[in-house]
Amino acid sequence: MDLYKLVLTALAITSCLVANAQKSRKALDSLDSTGYITVRSIEIVGNDKTKEYIITRELSFVSGDSIATHQLEEILQKSRNNVYNTNLFSTVEFETAIIDSATIDLTINLEERWYVWPSFTLKPIDRNLVDWWTNRDKDFSRVRFGPKLDIYNVRGRKESLRFIGLFGFDRRFIFQYSIPYIDKNQKHGLVLGASSILNKKMPYETVGHVNNFITDTSEYVNQVNAEAWSGFLVYKYRPSFYDYHYLTLQGYDMTISDDIARLNPNYFGDGATNQTALGLSYSYVRDRRDNRNYPLSGYYGLGVLEKLGLGIFKDVDIWRMDLQYQHFVDLGQKWYFSSGIGAQLSSPNASYFNYTEFGQGTYYVRGFEQFIVEGPYNFLTKNSIKREILKTKFNLGRFMPIKKFKKIPFAIYAKAFADAGYVVNYENYEQNSRLTDKPLYSLGVGLDLVMLYDITLRLEYSYNSEGQFKFAPNVMAEL
Numbered sequence: 001m002d003l004y005k006l007v008l009t010a011l012a013i014t015s016c017l018v019a020n021a022q023k024s025r026k027a028l029d030s031l032d033s034t035g036y037i038t039v040r041s042i043e044i045v046g047n048d049k050t051k052e053y054i055i056t057r058e059l060s061f062v063s064g065d066s067i068a069t070h071q072l073e074e075i076l077q078k079s080r081n082n083v084y085n086t087n088l089f090s091t092v093e094f095e096t097a098i099i100d101s102a103t104i105d106l107t108i109n110l111e112e113r114w115y116v117w118p119s120f121t122l123k124p125i126d127r128n129l130v131d132w133w134t135n136r137d138k139d140f141s142r143v144r145f146g147p148k149l150d151i152y153n154v155r156g157r158k159e160s161l162r163f164i165g166l167f168g169f170d171r172r173f174i175f176q177y178s179i180p181y182i183d184k185n186q187k188h189g190l191v192l193g194a195s196s197i198l199n200k201k202m203p204y205e206t207v208g209h210v211n212n213f214i215t216d217t218s219e220y221v222n223q224v225n226a227e228a229w230s231g232f233l234v235y236k237y238r239p240s241f242y243d244y245h246y247l248t249l250q251g252y253d254m255t256i257s258d259d260i261a262r263l264n265p266n267y268f269g270d271g272a273t274n275q276t277a278l279g280l281s282y283s284y285v286r287d288r289r290d291n292r293n294y295p296l297s298g299y300y301g302l303g304v305l306e307k308l309g310l311g312i313f314k315d316v317d318i319w320r321m322d323l324q325y326q327h328f329v330d331l332g333q334k335w336y337f338s339s340g341i342g343a344q345l346s347s348p349n350a351s352y353f354n355y356t357e358f359g360q361g362t363y364y365v366r367g368f369e370q371f372i373v374e375g376p377y378n379f380l381t382k383n384s385i386k387r388e389i390l391k392t393k394f395n396l397g398r399f400m401p402i403k404k405f406k407k408i409p410f411a412i413y414a415k416a417f418a419d420a421g422y423v424v425n426y427e428n429y430e431q432n433s434r435l436t437d438k439p440l441y442s443l444g445v446g447l448d449l450v451m452l453y454d455i456t457l458r459l460e461y462s463y464n465s466e467g468q469f470k471f472a473p474n475v476m477a478e479l
Contacts, residue, residue: 036066040103046110049156057186058082081290117150125169130369130472135210144168170199191234199226205264207431209371220259228254246283269351277316281306293454297330320346326479334388340479341381348376358423365419367442367464369472373435375423386415411450441465
C-alpha cells in the first residue's frame, strides 16, 4: 500500500457518502407534490480545479428545467450520486433554496479530493494476504517497491496520468493516460498505456492449486526468466449516465528462458519460448450503484467478449466471455443485502500462460483465498447481508494542515455471507483437480471497515466445503 495512504488509513478507518443536508429535505417536503417545479439556477461551490462542465455532465437536468415535484428528491439524489461517483470529490452536498411554490435554486457544495499522489510503493506480489501468509511462509522479500506518481483530474477535466517504476521481486515500468472525453458532447473517451516487465522469480506452473515460483535456491534464479512488453488502446463510449461501452485493442510480446520451457513445456505450448499476440475485446457496463467503491444500493452489470489472437501472429487463438451481475438493496433500518453472480467461458485448448483463473482479485468463493482454481468454464455467486454498526466522522481540525484530510469518515458494517462456485477442469490437468468439477461453497461472518476515500478493510471468517475454518483479511471490495 502507498505510504501516504497507509498513514491516512492509520488516522482513521474510513468512509461513507455524506447525506443531503436535512434542511434541504425539510424544505422539499413542504412543496406541493402534485405540481412541477423549475430549477431557476445551479451554483457550484468548491470546484477549485474541476471544470464546471465535468460536474454538470453528471446532472440529469439543467437550469430552467421543470421537474415533477414528487420526483424531485429522487432526481436530486441520483444526480448527487453521479457527481460523487466521478471519484473527484470527498463530499458532495446538494442544497435547495425555495424561491416560491414553483421555483427553487440549487447549490452544489463540493470538497475536492487530493489529486496528486507522488509516493513510494511497497506492495506484496501475492494475490492476497492469505496466499502470502499460508503459501509463501510470510516471506517479506516477496514485494515490489519503487516510485509511483498518480495525477488525477489532470487539467481539471477528470483526466488521469500514472507513472510507476517497481523493483524488488521483479522489475516493472508502467505508463497510463486516461482522457474521459474527447468530444464536445462528452460521450467519447480514450485510455492508452504501456508496460515493460522483467522477471527472474516468475511463477511457471500450478500444483495443488498453488503457483510454483522460481525460488532463491533455484539454479535459474540469477538469470532473466521472463521479459514482456505490452500496450493497449481503449475507446470508451458513454451515451448516458449509467451505460459504458469499451472497445480495447491490446498487444504483447513475451519471452521466457529455455529453462522455464523445460520445467513446463506447456507454458506457451509445445516447449515454445515466445508468445506474441494481438487481442480485441468489447465490454459493456451498466452501473447504477449509489457508490462504486462501497455500494449499498443499486446494481452493476458487465459483459465482456474477447478474441485473443487476430491472425497476424499464430501463437494464440482464444475466445473469452465474462458475465457479471451484482445487486445491492437497502433494506431499511441500517440493513443491507447484496448478491452477485458471474460466469467465465473460454476456449478449452489453451497453454498454461493463457489459462482462465478462478481466484484472482475478488473472483473466488470466500474461504478459498489460498487457492487458484483453473478451468475454461466457471460459475460464481456471492451473497451478503450486513448491518451498519457505526458511521461517523473525525474532524482533525488544527492538527491536520491539509484541508482535504481534515475530516476523516469512519464506518463499520457487520455481515454474514454465503458463496458458491463451480469450475470445470482443463483436459488432462490432474495436478490441479482437487477443487474442480465439484461444488465449492462457504458460509461466514465478517466486518467491513470503510476507510478514507472508501478504501475497505474486510475481516472475514468462513467455513468452506472442504470442512475448513478460515480467517481472511482483505483490502478489496467483496464483489
